[in-house]
Amino acid sequence: MAGGRLRRRFKDDDLTDMPDHALVGVVRIPSMQESPGRAISKRVIYALIALFAAVFIVYLDRDGYRDVQDNELSFLDCLYYATVSLSTTGYGDITPYTPSARLINVLVITPLRVMFLIVLVGTTLEVLTERSRQALKIQRWRSKVRNHTVVIGYGTKGKTAVKAMIADGQKPSEIVVVDGDQTVLDNAAAKGLVTVRGDATRSDVLRLAGAQHASAIVVATNRDDTAVLATLTARELAPKAKIVASIREAENTHLIRQSGADSVVVSSETAGRLLGLATSTPTVVQVIEDLLTPDEGFAIAERDIEPEEVGGSPRHLPEIVLGVVRDGKLHRVDDSKVDAIENGDRLLYVRQGLPD
Known part of the structure; x- marks a missing residue:
C-alpha cells in the first residue's frame, strides 16, 4: 500500500504538464522592478500633463468654443471641458464650432484623450504584460536550466546556505x-533567486524546479520527517545530483542517508558543540565562525591540484591543507594513504579572502 502511494506521488506531474502561462505565480524569474509608489506617481504626473496640455490648448482657442448660453469660456470652463473630454464623458454643453477649433480637437485633443485613457488603464495593461513576460521567461528558463542548485526551504538554514553559496562565487x-x-x-526573489512555490515532497514541484537537471540539492526544511521525504523524492528524480540535507536530531541521520543524502548536517548537535566550546574556549568558536564565513577572513575551500604538486606531500604546500579528496573520499592530511599527492586528487585547505 505504501509503495503504491509513493509511486503515485512520483507519477503526479500535474504542474510540469501545465502550460507556461499557467505557471505564473508558481515559478518566478526575478527581474528588476520599479517600486509601486514610483510607478503610480509617474502615472498621475502623465495624466496631469495630458489634462493641463488640453486645458492650455482649449484656453488659447477659447473663441472657437461656445457653451449652451453662448458665453465666452473662462479658464474654469476650459478646465471643465478638457476634463469631460479626456474622460470621454462629453456632456455637450461646451462644443467647438469654428473650423480651427474642430481641427485642433481632431489633431490634438483626441490624441491627448487616447493618452489619458492609456494612463488610466495602464495598471491593467502592465499586469497583463508582466504575466506574458513572466510566462516567456519561464519557458526560456525551463528549456535552458542545467547544473544549478535547488534549495528546499528558505528559513534560517536555507538563507544561510544561499548566502554562503553566493559568497563563494x-x-x-x-x-x-x-x-x-x-x-x-x-x-x-528580491535577492535575485529563482523561486518555485509548492510542497517539495511532491515530485512535480521538484521537476518544476529542474531538480532532475540540478548538480546539487540542499534540503533545509524545518522538520526532519519532511527532510527525509524531500530527500527521497529528490534522489528519485536526480540520481547523480549531490544532495546535502540538514536535520535537527542525530537519531534521524541513518534515515536521511538511506533516503539518498550524500552529506548530512545535524544542526542541533553542531550548535550544541559550539555552545559547549564557547563556555571554555570562546576564541575557538570565533575561528570556526570565521572559517564558515567565505566572504571575509579565512575560509575552508577545495581546489584541484597543480601538475607540479603531483608526488609531493600535502603537508609541505604553502596553504594549510586539512585533507585530500581521493576517489570521492576525504582523507585527513595525516593519513598515510595521502602522503603523496596523486593525479585527480583535490585539496581541502584554508584560504584567505575570496577566490580570484
Whole structure:
C-alpha cells in the first residue's frame, strides 16, 4: 500500500504538464522592478500633463468654443471641458464650432484623450504584460536550466546556505528556492533567486524546479520527517545530483542517508558543540565562525591540484591543507594513504579572502 502511494506521488506531474502561462505565480524569474509608489506617481504626473496640455490648448482657442448660453469660456470652463473630454464623458454643453477649433480637437485633443485613457488603464495593461513576460521567461528558463542548485526551504538554514553559496562565487540566477510560503519566496526573489512555490515532497514541484537537471540539492526544511521525504523524492528524480540535507536530531541521520543524502548536517548537535566550546574556549568558536564565513577572513575551500604538486606531500604546500579528496573520499592530511599527492586528487585547505 505504501509503495503504491509513493509511486503515485512520483507519477503526479500535474504542474510540469501545465502550460507556461499557467505557471505564473508558481515559478518566478526575478527581474528588476520599479517600486509601486514610483510607478503610480509617474502615472498621475502623465495624466496631469495630458489634462493641463488640453486645458492650455482649449484656453488659447477659447473663441472657437461656445457653451449652451453662448458665453465666452473662462479658464474654469476650459478646465471643465478638457476634463469631460479626456474622460470621454462629453456632456455637450461646451462644443467647438469654428473650423480651427474642430481641427485642433481632431489633431490634438483626441490624441491627448487616447493618452489619458492609456494612463488610466495602464495598471491593467502592465499586469497583463508582466504575466506574458513572466510566462516567456519561464519557458526560456525551463528549456535552458542545467547544473544549478535547488534549495528546499528558505528559513534560517536555507538563507544561510544561499548566502554562503553566493559568497563563494555562485550566481543567484543559478539557485532555485522551493518553499510553500509566498512571503519567504518574495524575499528570495528580491535577492535575485529563482523561486518555485509548492510542497517539495511532491515530485512535480521538484521537476518544476529542474531538480532532475540540478548538480546539487540542499534540503533545509524545518522538520526532519519532511527532510527525509524531500530527500527521497529528490534522489528519485536526480540520481547523480549531490544532495546535502540538514536535520535537527542525530537519531534521524541513518534515515536521511538511506533516503539518498550524500552529506548530512545535524544542526542541533553542531550548535550544541559550539555552545559547549564557547563556555571554555570562546576564541575557538570565533575561528570556526570565521572559517564558515567565505566572504571575509579565512575560509575552508577545495581546489584541484597543480601538475607540479603531483608526488609531493600535502603537508609541505604553502596553504594549510586539512585533507585530500581521493576517489570521492576525504582523507585527513595525516593519513598515510595521502602522503603523496596523486593525479585527480583535490585539496581541502584554508584560504584567505575570496577566490580570484
